Amino acid sequence: MxxxxxxxxxxxxxxxxxxxxxxxxxxxxxxxxxxxxxxxxxxxxxxxxxxxxxxxxxxxxxxxxxxxxxxxxxxxxxxxxxxxxxxxxxxxxxxxxxxxxxxxxxxxxxxxxxxxxxxxxxxxxxxxxxLQPLSAHELDREKRITSIEDYISTGGFPALYADKDINRQHWYPSYVSTYLERDVRNIMHVGSLRDFNRFLRSVAIRTAQTLSFADLSRDVGVAPNTIKAWISVLVASHMIHLLEPYHRSLGKRLVKSPKLYFLDTGLAANLMGLYSWQDILNSPMAGALWETYAFNQIHRHLLSQGINNPPLYYWRTKDGREVDFIIEKGGQFIAIEAKLTGAPTLDSAKGFFYFKDYYGEDAVLKEYVLCRVKKDHAIGKGVKAINGVYLDF
Structure with a gap:
């Protein structure tokens, strides 16, 4: 670099x-x-x-x-x-x-x-x-990626694009090892690196899910309070982001736990043992990794504008109605749904209609389905299908 x-x-x-x-x-x-x-x-x-x-x-x-x-x-x-x-x-x-x-x-x-x-x-x-790892936008502008799918499996760490001879199956384990030794042990003073490594992999498979300390505690075999402390370590070291739910009024009807997103899809996929887009498609994690990609592109776009605490949320009611991403802008909202499909329909956008039922038709400025389309295009009723490479909000 x-x-x-x-x-x-x-x-x-x-x-x-x-x-x-x-x-x-x-x-x-x-x-x-x-x-x-x-x-x-x-x-x-x-x-x-x-x-x-x-x-x-x-x-x-x-x-x-x-x-x-x-x-x-x-x-x-x-x-x-x-x-x-x-x-x-x-x-x-x-x-x-x-x-x-x-x-x-x-x-x-x-x-x-x-x-x-x-x-x-x-x-x-x-x-x-x-500063997050490279976005799909930054790499596409320089003609460094062949497809979004390849970007998702590779990730955005600059070293992987500076040297074509680097094998990411070897690079990521080395990265994790350095992270555990230098950051987790020396700075955060975590005792058992073996337990923390197992915890890191358990967190990776929960990307794009609602955070549950109890579930992680059961899986990893350490106390819930330790899990809470370790989640704080991952947030502090920019490994994950906790996306808070939006709940202006309507308090009891809305979910209040944050969703967890890994801040690099390549790292998350590698921790799951998925080394190519085909591996990802053949796994049950394809939808979660696509949603993680969507989150990261939106988040990086907002950060690059100097918005250090972006007004970015998810929205979900207790009866399961949801919108993946809500950006608050001047009292109104940009609503974004992440879908793995390459052929989106208005059915992909039904969460937007529920959201407008709650907050009013005029509450939503723009509506996007972030999906695997080659080119951004309208799909009807004010909804636009986008692939997340070039964002303009």
Whole structure:
């Protein structure tokens, strides 16, 4: 990804540039290997660079944080800040003294405790970018994917597209192993990696399902409170997202548990032992992985606009009426249903009619069925079939 000829333009590039002109510091968070370091090095190739992945640098940043910050030449990229979360207080002092925009660019693959320290020390002084793996849109624009189905089974991690010789069946286990050792054990201090690995696989097969701590506890064989703590670890390390239900009024008639989505379909599929689209189609997980793809494209699209907590929900009544995704926009909604079909009909959109029964005909701005169509097209009554590669909301 550092090779300019291999560079895949990221949707977040303009956002990072804009934030660097507004704030003294910019914090780029996201999953391990999502491309955080690469995007900063690409945008700011002349800035000084230090990584706390280097044990000597990390030790200095932890043991003598003020000396560490004083030794830096600004503007500077500080990579892997999760290894020295206390440096934010010292960055604040440097920022307040210099009074210049775009001086510190910080990356971290763990939201917690980084975000806590960030909000305490750099409130109002730091722009935040949540960088996910490559979207289908980013890859299709560069002609790097042959089909959405291939993208779903491959996933969006940049390394898989930077080197054609990489075998994802080998790359993903290595990725998971590094994640367990570096993030789960060292930063989150989880005791049993064997149990956590089993838990990770159990979570993968529940992508696009309502979260149940009791079910996971039974499957993995650990206490529900441990499962809750471990789910927090997955959220903090950008492995999963918990999508909250929308329940404006109508309280008791609506489901209130979040739905769980893996933040990369390739990683989820690999954890399930599915290595190609044909494997996925032959499994019972095809619908869930298509819905996970749909969620990720919508979520990444909103994040790239600088919306760090997108008003994105699902909607479901206790009698089973539902809409997969609801985006709130100015008091109205964009409604999206994910369907595996390549030939959608208005029957695919029946959830929208239930939703409008509850909230009124005028509540919904746009209605989409996100499905396996080659080209976006209308299917009637204001409903449009889209494939999720190019989103315009």
């Amino acid at each position: 550092h090779n300019i000829r291999m560079w895949i333009k990221r949707d977040a590039e303009n956002l990072i540039r804009d934030l660097s002109k507004q704030f003294p510091a910019v914090f780029v968070t996201g999953a391990r290997q999502a491309g955080k370091t690469s995007i900063l090095n690409h945008l700011f190739p002349d800035y000084s660079y230090v990584t706390l992945d280097d044990p000597a640098q990390a030790a200095e940043a932890v043991n003598a944080p003020q000396d560490f910050i004083d030794s830096l030449t600004c503007p500077v990229i500080i990579d892997e800040a999760q290894y020295a979360p206390d440096i934010f207080r010292h960055i604040k002092l440097a920022v307040d003294k210099a009074k210049q925009k775009g001086q510190f660019f910080i990356t971290g693959s763990q939201s917690f405790p980084l975000m806590h320290n960030l909000s305490e020390s750099l409130a109002g002084r730091c722009g935040i970018v949540n």
